[in-house]
Amino acid sequence: MVTDPATDLVLTRTLNAPRALIWECWTRPEHLPHWFIPKPHKITACEIDLRPGGRFNTTFEVEGSEMPNHGVYLEVIDGRRLVFTDSYSEGWKPAPDPFMTAIVTFEDAGEGTTTYTAIARHRSPEAAKSHEDMGFFDGWGTVATQLEAYAQGLGAR
Template sequence: MTLDPKTDLTLTRTINAPRALLWECWTTPEHIKNFFVPRPHVIEACEIDLRVGGKFNTTMNVDGHRMENVGVFLDVVDGERLVFTDTYSEGWKPAPDPFMTAIVEFADDGKGGTTYTATARHRSSEARQSHEDMGFYEGWGTVATQLEAYAQSLK
């Protein structure tokens, strides 16, 4: 995948947990609730239909405000890659104001851990900049740290 610095943001980390466990965390609603948003924010609900065209819906509580995010999976490569977007909801219904497409990739690091890459692709440079200004690197970095701690608690 060729990244476009005008519209894409990406974060890569080595996470000290096996790839299969991180995949399980990312594809199971009960696990998503434990790492998907930076604390003290929480995921109140999560629905996953893990297939291309299947739903990926979350309800976040951010400082007492409920935020519903609906989306679909565009690509699912078992144990390796998830691609999801809020451009569509289930049934390929277009969203009135989409924000991004996310690509989450998992690769063995050769030492028992996982190279974890999260990429956010945006429809414009302005949307990309807005996401960076909102704290993409800090927020997605915190999520990666929370994912690692949560996955290690499951070992």
């Protein structure tokens, strides 16, 4: 995939958990509250309709404030790739102030490990810079670490 350094923020990590388990953590709503936002913040609601056009809605609780995030999946390639955006909500209703489109890929990286790449694609260099300044790399890096630890715990079940 070709990325644009002016508008795309890219995080790649090798996670010590199998791809199928990482995929499960990303695609089942009961798993996201355990890793999807940097702690101590929380996910208080999660709805997933895993298909192009299906909803991907989360509600964050950050320092006592609730932050609803509504979006849709644009592409779902089983076990390999998720593309979702907040540019639309379910039913292809345009968002008044979209933030980004996320492209998340999962590749086998050897026995029991996964190459995990998350791309946050923005509509302008200014929007990308704003997201970077908000702490994209620290935040999404923390989330990747939390995802890995949570998936490892599931693997031990």
